Amino acid sequence: MLFLLHPALELEAVEVKGPSPYGSGSREEKVAFDKDDGLVRLRFPQRIGKGEGLEVVFQYSGQIRDDERLKIGPEGGYGLSGAFWYPQNFTGDLHAARVSLHLPNTPDRPDGLVGVVPGTLDQEGYFSPILPVFGIYFAYGNYTKKSIAWRGKEISIYCTNESATIADQILKTAEDILEFYSQKFGEYPFDNLTLVETELPAPRGAPSGAQGIGGVAPPTLVFLNSILLRMGKVPTNLLAHEISHQWWGNLVPVSLKKGYTPWFSEGFATYSDALYVEKTLGRERMMQHLVKMGHLYFQSTLYLEDEPLGTCYINSPMYRPVVYAKGARVLHSLRGLLGDEAFFRVLKEFASGYALKDATLADFKSIAEEVSQKKLDSFFEDWFEKKGFPHYKISEVKMEAVEGAPQKFHISLIIEQLGEIFTGSLEVAFYGQGAEERKEIFFGERSAPLSFTLPFKPERIVLDPDYWVLREPSGDDIWPRFFRAGGAKK
Incomplete structure (x- = not known):
């Protein structure tokens, strides 16, 4: 072994x-x-x-010295699983553990030094993780603790004096996030949630001096980077991302089973953050948020070798652009394909059906097909087995008035895919004379002629105006062609 x-x-x-x-x-x-x-x-x-x-x-x-994943000092410290400060199974199997955290009783130890380990504390002073986990985490420091009650559960934050001024706001935001996710994903699966301020290392492979990661979220625990909290503003997007890991990555655990994809953890968490933006700031702000995600991915493909979403893992330089950014956009595309009612049913059934179980992409696809009553083979093949994204182009637009009905117009056009061929539904939106009409098409070819009859003469044609599909941001998907950033303008 x-x-x-x-x-x-x-x-x-x-x-x-x-x-x-x-x-x-x-x-x-x-x-x-x-x-x-x-x-x-x-x-x-x-x-x-x-x-x-x-x-x-x-x-x-x-x-252990000079390892950024483990910091031990007289005023505080932390330990992440990846420091291997305890024997960790080489294959990464889930395991249960009991941890006793003893803080040194030395003359230079500050008063009020508090240790935090995820899980429950027994009478002997041992912490037991709430469920089998990939790794064991801890933090300690001269913390101030604040707590609130939510649905009979305790939500706590351990923070330094410098960050205590926003502790109440952080707890209130965490409560709102938990309430929202419980509605969307199913009930919060644990008995408590503890937020802890601590220093955190930079991502692996980051250049020297890079800022530390924003957060880490093992079961019942969320580490938050001190740098962000000391700015005096609640890191709402970070909180929404990390708290969602209680469902995506903990309840549905990270797995080494063949067919598992880290999309279940980081892609889902990134899209959960976008959902919370939609809930608090509205759909337009959510779309701006997702467009930024798309641009992060697009920019990375300019200087790094792209990888398929289904086989991109943490050791890849494209891990964050593909799994986080593109992964969130793919989940949004699935929502557009299934519709909100079916989509959120899929998330709930996936979370409950694979609670503390190994899940594969095939398992998730099966639930999505059963709930939606749609065949999703082409969707999963395109977005998980292929690299890249579609590049749509509108060309050869022609229109003429209908004989005997001058207010109606025949419209003909060609839609092309200039790169890899992706299959799926697209909306075509026509705007003109203060009117709007949309047509849905199913498109999976290199080129296809289309024709429509409209009750007005269109002045602008836009493919996928609500940006459900991640695609080449070239402007080719608008007629007449012009550059645009973000969503289409009417």
């Missing part, structure tokens, strides 16, 4: 103990091991039977 343990830590001994909680008999003996840099290989004295469990005890010690 393989584990990861930080290279700076010295592994002194490993033993297995019984009795086995799942099998018969008992064992208690030393286990041979090799430690090569951060990789630990255990060689068990005998085969572990199917369905049998063993308690594995690691004895190790040492100090």
Whole structure:
């Protein structure tokens, strides 16, 4: 069996103990091991039977320095799972754990130093994660705690004195987000939520001096970067993103099962943030938010090799542009295809049906098809197996008055796809003489001639005016062609 343990830590001994909680008999003996840099290989004295469990005890010690994922200091610190400060299963399997966090009793220790670990605290002083998790997290500091009650649950924030002035606003915003998501995704799945201010490291691979990540959200816990809180403004978008991970990434857990996609975690969380923008600021602001996401992805494809959404993982330089930004836009496209009622039913059924279970893209597709009663093969093939995005163009527009009905006009045009061919529904909007009319088409070809009869002479034609589909921002999808930023203007 393989584990990861930080290279700076010295592994002194490993033993297995019984009795086995799942099998018969008992064992208690030393286990041979090799430690090569951060990789630990255990060689068990005998085969572990199917369905049998063993308690594995690691004895190790040492100090970890110069790792931004683990910071220990007299005034505060944090530990992220990725620092491997404890033996972590090499394959990343979910696991349960009990953690005792002991803060040093030294003369320079500030009064009021408080430790926070996700989960519940028992009488012996051990924290137990609320459910099996990929990693164990902690933070401690000279915190002020504030709390409110919501639906019989406690929402708390641990913050420094510098950020205490906005603590009440943060709690109120978190309460509103939880209420909104509970309506959209299903009931909040845990007994409490704790927000913690702490320093956080820069993303992996970021240049030296880069700003730390905004937040991290294991079960029941949200770390918030101190830099953002000390600006004196509630980081609403960050809160909405990180709190949504209680559903997307925790309730429906991150998985290494073949067919799992990180879109379930980060793509869903990014779109959840957009949904909260829609709820608080309106649909137009949500669309502006999503257009920015699209531009982030488009710009990244100019200098990085694009990757399909279905197979883009955290080690890719395109991970954030594809999984977060494009992923949110793809979820928005699915909403447009299914309609709001079916779309939000899909999210609720996915969250409840795969609570604490491994989920695959095929599982999600199956729920979406069952709820909507639509075949979605082409949608999932296009957006998860192909790179890129569609590039639509309107050309050869012709119009003439209908004989004997001068107020009616025959319109003919050609819609082309200039790059990879994507299949799906598109709206074609016609504007003119103060009037508007929309036609829905199903389009999946290189080029298709279309014709319509309208009760007015159009002055402008726009493909997908509400921007449901992520597409090339070239202006080719508008006639007469002109540059535009954001949504189409009537």
